[in-house]
Amino acid sequence: MIxxxxxxxxxxxxxxxxxxxxxxxxxxxxxxxxRVPYGNKSKETVTRYALEDASFLxxxxxxxxxxxxxxxxxxxxxxxxxxxxxxxxGVIEPSIKAAIETTRNQKIGVIGTxxxxxxxxxxxxxxxxxxxxxxxxxxxxLLVPLAEENWVNKPETRRIIKYYLRPLKARGIxxxxxxxxxxxxxxxxxxxxxxxxxxxxxxxxxxxxxxxKLLKKNSKLEKSLTKTRKHHFYASDISGEFRNIGNRFLxxxxxxxxxxDVSKR
Ligand code: DGL
Numbered sequence: 001m002i003x004x005x006x007x008x009x010x011x012x013x014x015x016x017x018x019x020x021x022x023x024x025x026x027x028x029x030x031x032x033x034x035r036v037p038y039g040n041k042s043k044e045t046v047t048r049y050a051l052e053d054a055s056f057l058x059x060x061x062x063x064x065x066x067x068x069x070x071x072x073x074x075x076x077x078x079x080x081x082x083x084x085x086x087x088x089x090g091v092i093e094p095s096i097k098a099a100i101e102t103t104r105n106q107k108i109g110v111i112g113t114x115x116x117x118x119x120x121x122x123x124x125x126x127x128x129x130x131x132x133x134x135x136x137x138x139x140x141x142l143l144v145p146l147a148e149e150n151w152v153n154k155p156e157t158r159r160i161i162k163y164y165l166r167p168l169k170a171r172g173i174x175x176x177x178x179x180x181x182x183x184x185x186x187x188x189x190x191x192x193x194x195x196x197x198x199x200x201x202x203x204x205x206x207x208x209x210x211x212x213k214l215l216k217k218n219s220k221l222e223k224s225l226t227k228t229r230k231h232h233f234y235a236s237d238i239s240g241e242f243r244n245i246g247n248r249f250l251x252x253x254x255x256x257x258x259x260x261d262v263s264k265r
Contacts, residue, residue: 046076047079051080064211094206100133110177
């Protein structure tokens with residue numbers, strides 16, 4: 001199976017893109033709803049959580065791990081790659097590469113959680129790939145709850161997005177990375193406020209392309225993946241709105257949802 005995890009529902013926006021790209025592969029999703037949010041926690045804590053989440057998925061049969069959380073990708077990807085015995089793909093490297101290919105004026109904006117912005121991961125990667133590129137970041141802590149509440153185009157949401165994008169637009173960016181897996185839900189409004197001249201980069205789409213490349217190269221891994229359209233869904237807490245919000249993020253109905261305490265394993 002392809003294993004996908006996030007702090008909660010956001011990663012389902014990535015799973016949606018993975019299902020679109022690989023409709024026949026079985027996937028297993030884990031949302032760490034008991035410990036969400038990751039976006040305002042320390043690197044050490046997020047790394048520990050990410051290791052527990054990924055290890056749980058591997059025990060359940062995942063042969064490939066997609067870190068469908070920008071904060072966990074920012075803080076924990078290197079550790080996961082070192083410690084896990086299966087390939088790991090995050091949402092950050094594919095997005096920054098796509099942004100560098102897209103930009104015409106070498107000015108890229110990134111919006112994300114406070115943790116992702118604090119990690120400076122996009123800035124560091126861009127410097128390595130193309131030192132001419134400038135990356136401007138903006139933390140947008142209010143956007144996660146707005147996406148979960150489905151306040152996608154309310155006047156209040158538009159005002160908040162305008163406020164967050166103002167400094168990035170003032171820098172003259174022509175490309176904007178949605179550096180949080182919740183934000184694709186707000187993509188239409190963000191695009192509207194950013195204006196047509198700014199191209200949006202969506203994390204799920206770019207990570208799906210990275211998975212495609214990996215499976216092309218690694219036929220043994222490709223063959224080890226189960227081909228069925230029946231997916232598994234786990235969350236560390238299922239008392240909340242996970243199912244309703246999750247259906248929206250996934251763009252279809254979540255199947256049976258099972259509670260799992262991954263910290264015990
Ligand atoms: N899905 C998380 C991310 O992409 C945002 C939610 C959180 O803070 O845990 O960073």
